[in-house]
Amino acid sequence: MVWALPGRASVSTQALVDRILSSGQMTRKEHLQLAATILSDQRLTQAERYHISRVFDELQAGRVMLVD
Template identity: 45%
Template sequence: MVKASQNRFDLPTKQIIERILQAGQIHRQEHLHLASVLLSSQGITAEERRQINRIFDQIQNGRMKLVDDQGLM
């Protein structure tokens, strides 16, 4: 179980962002991952930073759903 969710974050941040924007929802574990990436500035591009901020704005404004991690495998 844990290994499957860790593998999800082996994907490049860009692919994770694209999946979230396409799905219109974000899992709590993805939210934590993006917040961590954003705060650490681990080699993300200005575009990725803008998209992460856009996702967080959409969550705050109720335009994107934050869902529990059940069934994230």
């Protein structure tokens, strides 16, 4: 599983979210990374939580596809 380092989460998380939303596809590894990030003890800003939640909302609505 991929873990982001404290202080670097926003850059890698934002880049990952941007890539997922622009492509409309998310790998299972990326799914696990985002889930671990939002559920971990990391201090996320409201904006970071919003962007991650948006990806999961888009996935649930079928606008982002989970690929292997």
